[in-house]
Amino acid sequence: MKRILLSLTIVASLLLALACQPSGSGGDKVRIGVFMSTTGDTANFGISSVNGIKMAADEVNLAGGINGKQVELLIQDDRSDASEAATIVTKFVTQDQVHAILGEVASSRSIAAAPIAQNAKIPMLTPSSTNPEVTKKGDYIFRSCFIDPVQGAAIAQFGAKSLNAKRAALMVDRKNDYSTGLEKVISEVFTRLGGQVVVTQSYQAGDQDFNAQITSIKGANPDVIFVPGYYGDVALFAKQARDKGITVPLVGGDGWDSPSLYQIGGAALDGCYFSNHYSPDDVDPIVQKFVTDFKTRYGTVPDALAATAYDAARIMFDAIKRANSLDGAAIRQALADTKEFPGVTGKVTFNENRDAVKPIVMVKIEAGGKFVVAERVQVEGAAMPTAATSASPAAAASPAAPATGASPAAKTSPAATKSPAMTTSPAAAKSPVKTATP
Amino acid sequence: MPRYLRNLIIALIVLAVLYGLDFVFQARMISPYFIRILMLSGIAITLAVSLNLINGFTGQFSIGHAGFMAVGAYSSAYFSVTYGANLAATLGGGKLAWAICLAAATIIGAAFAGLAGLVVGVPSLRLKGDYLAIVTLGFGQIIVVFLNNIEVVGGARGYSGIPIVQSFFWIFLIAVLTIVVVYNIVHSAFGRALIAIREDELAAEAMGVNTTRYKVMAFVISSAMAGAGGVLLAHFDGYLNPKSFEFIKSFEILIMVILGGLGSIVGSVLGAILLTVLPEALRGFAEYRMVIYSLLLIILMITRPQGLLGSTAAFRGWRGRRRKKSRTEAEEITAEDTRDSASVDKATLGERQSETSLREKDSKNK
Amino acid sequence: MSTFLQQLINGISLGAIYSLIALGYTMVYGVLKLINFAHGDVYMVGAFMGYYLANGLGARGAQAIGQSADGLIARGLLGSGAMEPSLITALVVMLLAMAICAALGVIIERFAYRPVRKYSRLTALITAIGVSLLLENGGQVVFGADPKFFPELFKKRNIDLFGGASINSADIIVLVIAIALMIGLQLVVFRTKTGRAMRAVSFNLQSAKLMGINTDRIIMFTFALGSALAAAAGVLVAIRIPRIDPLMGILVGLKAFVAAVLGGIGNIPGAVLGGLLIGITETMVVGYLSPTYKDAVAFAILILILLFRPSGLLGSVAQEKV
Missing domain, CATH: 3.40.50.2300 (Response regulator)
Known part of the structure; x- marks a missing residue:
């Protein structure tokens, strides 16, 4: 009985502590x-x-x-x-x-x-x-x-058009909702743009060793490797991939963004690209x-x-x-x-x-870890104006995408997209512009 | 008063109290934050008490409880998402209709979890102690890996869009049911058989207890109740993610049981409430919160090793080193020997050696 | 064929690391019958110690412990120019990290495990989980939650093998050091007086005590040794894969534990065998089947082996005495 009282006292005092937490003031x-x-x-x-x-x-x-x-x-x-x-x-x-x-x-x-x-x-x-x-x-x-479909479409399109890749490998973090979401869109849009996903390999966040996957990817001989994951894993993957002699560019999403990316990956990441919200090297x-x-x-x-x-x-x-x-x-x-x-x-x-x-920035990693804005892609709703030829890839890629995808109001007014560092015009938005890098 | 009448009256009173509280809470007379923590505690009670049946009363060391919880949660969520709305509409669409749907979901979740318990339990319950632990842990992890790969339920992105049927009444009804079921099992012939297995499996078998059958039965019941806990969780937030069912979650439930005291139902209830409230109560400490939480856990284990309400009896089955003060040192050693020899034999450092060979080697080294 | 060979090499170097961590689990289990869940986190601390030894604490960190902002503490062995990147540096860093972690292991044993040793094994297990949580959460506060880049302790290069496969020099060094440590451990356990006492304690604690063995000291030594091995594994992993974060020990620790059980927990060659098996299996599953089921397959193999050989591959089958 004593023990029950003791434990009840503990619980009661905890509840009291809970009740006494500072709540909203004046x-x-x-x-x-x-x-x-x-x-x-x-x-x-x-x-x-x-x-x-x-x-x-x-x-x-x-x-x-x-x-x-x-x-x-x-x-x-x-x-x-x-x-x-x-x-x-x-x-x-x-x-x-x-x-x-x-x-x-x-x-x-x-x-x-x-x-x-x-x-x-x-x-x-x-x-x-x-x-x-x-x-x-x-x-x-x-x-x-x-949102993911827009970003995924931007990444896939960048690979297919700007990098002219035909064969892509995908490296996905299977345990991560962000990564699997992007994977779907990337592989769908990339295939629609005439490319082919030759191999899909996966890993789990925190994995240290990618040699098995890299060996398989190398065997498939891709032109580009999409790695929609978080920077820690990506950097390790890049390092090990370069160690194993893979030289094609890696392309990823905003999960790459971190000062630690280049710290860990170093020169292995030179010449790789990722989509991002901004670049700290923007002028x-x-x-x-x-x-x-x-x-x-x-x-x-x-x-x-x-x-x-x-x-x-x-x-x-x-x-x-x-x-x-x-x-x-x-x-x-x-x-x-x-x-x-x-x-x-x-x-x-x-x-x-x-x-x-708002626009998606494609960042190029250059020697010394400089993140240079390579392209800007203006996005409206769930549709990619740059891919207006095919009916709204993002919406089609992900049935879950917002309903507006059906009516891609491709509003690409220059005002909406203009920021000092870029020279985007409605026409330019269709084929992304390489901007003068700072 | 006849027994059944008394039980019926108690049941009705419990129902009335739960319903009354539900009503009070719905009227928002108490902060929804507290109610939410209370409801989370209710779910934790279901999980902890059900784990206590297998770990505390049967003396089998399972640390894969979160896996069964996941099976219950996902199967019921799939049912609710696919058929829930239709079924509720056919039944009239009111509050009662949803209650029936939730009941159906609970039964389905518990059934699937129980089935999973059977599949896991039959082969693995032949193992004992730490080996059983690691196998249950393994099964728990395998379930999570599969959930990550099943696209129908969202995979790694998580399963959203589950109808939210948060109900204080329902959560605590299940919790009370779990407690009643475990209490009745423990105080029945079945329960005595389980406790006999815990105390000494060989002796129990010699007395004619079909140990395998009883162990599997206890395991299946425990898993089914964990599944029911999973059902509650699925319909609580309306969102499931395989991440929530990793082995860390199993550890959490295990800690509740041991902190409360193995083989004590009241202890499990207290442990569940304590461990649900503690991280919230420590919120003021910001980033040091979880550091303090783990420190408290260690200190509690050092100062109250048998848990808050644990009886020492439950520990003897664990071949633990705890002994009564009245025994002399010599008695201890013999008692310890008979109990410990099996486990010591099983795992010696390096190759297994008899005492003589150990001595021989020593003399050689000289 | 070259792909297969490559995967095999990948698997062995991964497995060697699992083995090294599994040894610590196995030793502690052998002596105390305790699944030391904090072991994986000691491995993490080992990697961070290596990081701080090589890179230093930084100006702020050094000032916080009362050192000058440009001394050895602030800038580390590499940063202050005290040592050049070479194999010797790697060894020095590893040995120092091992010493620090051995001390950590002793502290953990003394203040967390010894007080609960006289109680049940479950109490000890929960204490171990508590220590593990403490190291993880404490690590996030002290080291910071963001992953850190482990410095290059020596120059790595690729060595081509026959059949198109290649092996990294880091892999070879990791493998050599791991094997050396395992042989060293075997010698300590079977050729020294302390090792004999360890075996006696693991055989029967009470009898060992009656034979005049200072069991407390032996248990402490076991923890020191196991933790030092974990630290070595931490530094070796970081050399091979230069990213460290405070939660890196959870999954690796769990897998190393699985490896220890697979080989027969309490059995030193078993831990090595289990580690290699898990490493190779994982790599092969990733390479030839679906990587997503990697963890599931590792556990499935464990379950199958345990069901047919309940005490692991090399563990001895014990008859239960009445």
Whole structure:
């Protein structure tokens, strides 16, 4: 009996600790809930994103806040676990009474959390979840990056057209939703553009040894290898592939982006390409200011996740400012009305699916680890304007893609795509332009 | 009062209390955050109590519980996604119709998990101790690998679009049912056979207990209940990801059982609540949260090795080194010897040697 | 044929690393009957120690522990120019990392495992899981969650073999060091007094105690030895595959454990055999079947072997005494 009492006391005190947690304070602050994975297997992504968001918040607070109100960030870790992400968002919308939510990097966790934000009618903006499913959870869910089908189509098209590849090998992280999602689109679009996927090999995140796969890929003799995975694995793969004498370029997605990519992969990555949200070597003054500020503050070059998170936070602040209210519905409307917000990762407009419309940057890795902007591809909705000849490859590639894919409103106004570093025109957008590299 | 009448009244009271609480919670009189944690605790209770049946009462060391949970979760989710909406519509589409759908899903999930338990249990329960552990762990991982590759249920991208039927009533009904089932098993002839197996498998067999049959039965029941827990989880967030069912999850459930005390149902319930609430209660510590969590776990194990409510009896079956103070040192050693010899023999460092050969070698070395 | 040969070479060099980690599992199990789940994480710590020894803690890290910002601590063996990239450097880094991890192993044993040793094995197992979680989460806080690039300790190059296959010099060195360590371990266990005491303790702890063996000291030594081997594996893996992160020990640790059980846990040649088998099987499955089922196949083989030979390939079959 004593023991039961003892344990009940422990549980009761824990519950008390739970109840006494600081919850939402006074009404003179704008409370933004941020849920990210700062521990667990994707901790590095979460930490990057949190850094970007913190910087954006401090900037706006230094400048006097939003309409005179200071921004208060409530940052919570979800241990890289979907269910825990849902728990945190429940806490945000009830205990903490946040006015808006920023989060997650991984689509799986955004999908788990989105219905809760939707039910509570609190706008949620995800900086980097690329699965189309996320924003389908409701009209309060927004995304400030491109979606997988669009990115996949861009990668495949780049391989088929710009690199003139006919035979492709695919290297997929089978355990990773991001990678398998891209794989499908890449192989479909690449095949439609006249190429052939000669071999598909897979690995699992954290694998150290790719020699078996490389031996098989080498046997198939491809012109290009698509590696839609995360940078740690990609860099290792590149190194081992070069060790085994494979010389064809590797092409991947935004998962490659990290200063560590070149640190690990080194010269093995020279001449490879990946699609990205931005490049820290871009000469655009907005980008350069962000990169300099970030470096002063954290001592490292910001990766794309930091940049998209920074943008997402600023888009959210901007919407709250325009809404001039902390009401969920008003902020939602203001977010939906966002037009050409000048972000680090391009000018952001939300389409009717609440997905950001902005250019995809194809980055070329050059000797010494310089990320050079090789091409820019403007994307509208789920359709690739550059592939207007074939009816919206992305939508066809992924049945799950938003319905707008059916009517590709190929709006390629130069204004929408123009940023100082590029010379895109509607015509140019059709066949991507090599830009003068900085 | 006749026994069945008394039981019926208790059952009705429990139902009424659960329904009443459900009603209170639906009215949002308490923060949904607490209710969510409470419901997660309810799911954890189902899992921990069911694992206790096999680990605590039968004395078999299984660490693949998350695999069975995954089978239950995915099979029921597939049912709900494919037939759920239709079935609910045919039944009138109301709250009751969804309750019936959820009941059907629970039965399907539990049945599939039980079947998986049978497939895994029949071959592997011949093994003992750590070997059984590693085989169950292996099966758990294999299930996850397959889930990652089944496209119908989303593969690695996860399975979304499962109808969300979060219900405090249903979660705790299953939890209470699990507790009642395990309690009744333990206090029946079946349960005594299980405990006999835990205490001494050879002796139990000598007394005429069909040990294999009982072990497999306990394993199947335990898996089916884990499957029911999986069903609850699937319909809780409406999203499943194979990542959630890796061996770490099995460890989590195992920790709940051992922290609460092996062979104690109340202990498992407390362990489940404790380990669900603890990470939330530590939220204020930011990035040090999980460091503190693991430190607390180690300290708890050092200070209360038998768990919060564990009886020492459950531990003897584990050929553990725990002994009663009243015994003398010499008695201990003999008692220890009879119990430990098998496991020691099994795994010596290097080749197995008898004591004489050890001595011979020594003299040679001199 | 050349593909097959290549895959075989790949498999053996992967397997050697699994073997090295499996040895630590097997030794601790042999002596304590404890599945030391934290072993994989000690391997991770070993790799990080190698990283910091070679690259230094950086100016901030050195200042934090009261050292000058440009000394050996801050810039490491390579960064400060104290040593050039060569085989000797690799050995020095590895031996130092082994020493640090041996100390870590002793600390873990002393403060986490010894207090629960007198209790049941399950208590010890949960404690081991706790230590494992502590090292992983602590690692993410202390080392940082982002993967780190392990410096090149010596120049690598490809050596062509007959039949079109090739082998990397790093692979050869890893293999040679791994084999040397295994032989060394075998000598320690079978040719020294301490080794004899270890065997006695693993045979029967209580009797060994009565024979006048200081069992606490022997167990501590076992942990030190096992942890040192894990650290060696950590540095060797990092030489071959230069990416390290705080969670790198989980999967590798699990597979090494599977290898130990496969070979017959508690059995040193068994651990080596199990490690090689897992390494080769994994590589062949990836190369010739579907890579996605790699883990499933490794576990399926384990299950099959355990079902037909319950004590592993080289483990002795024990009769249960009444």
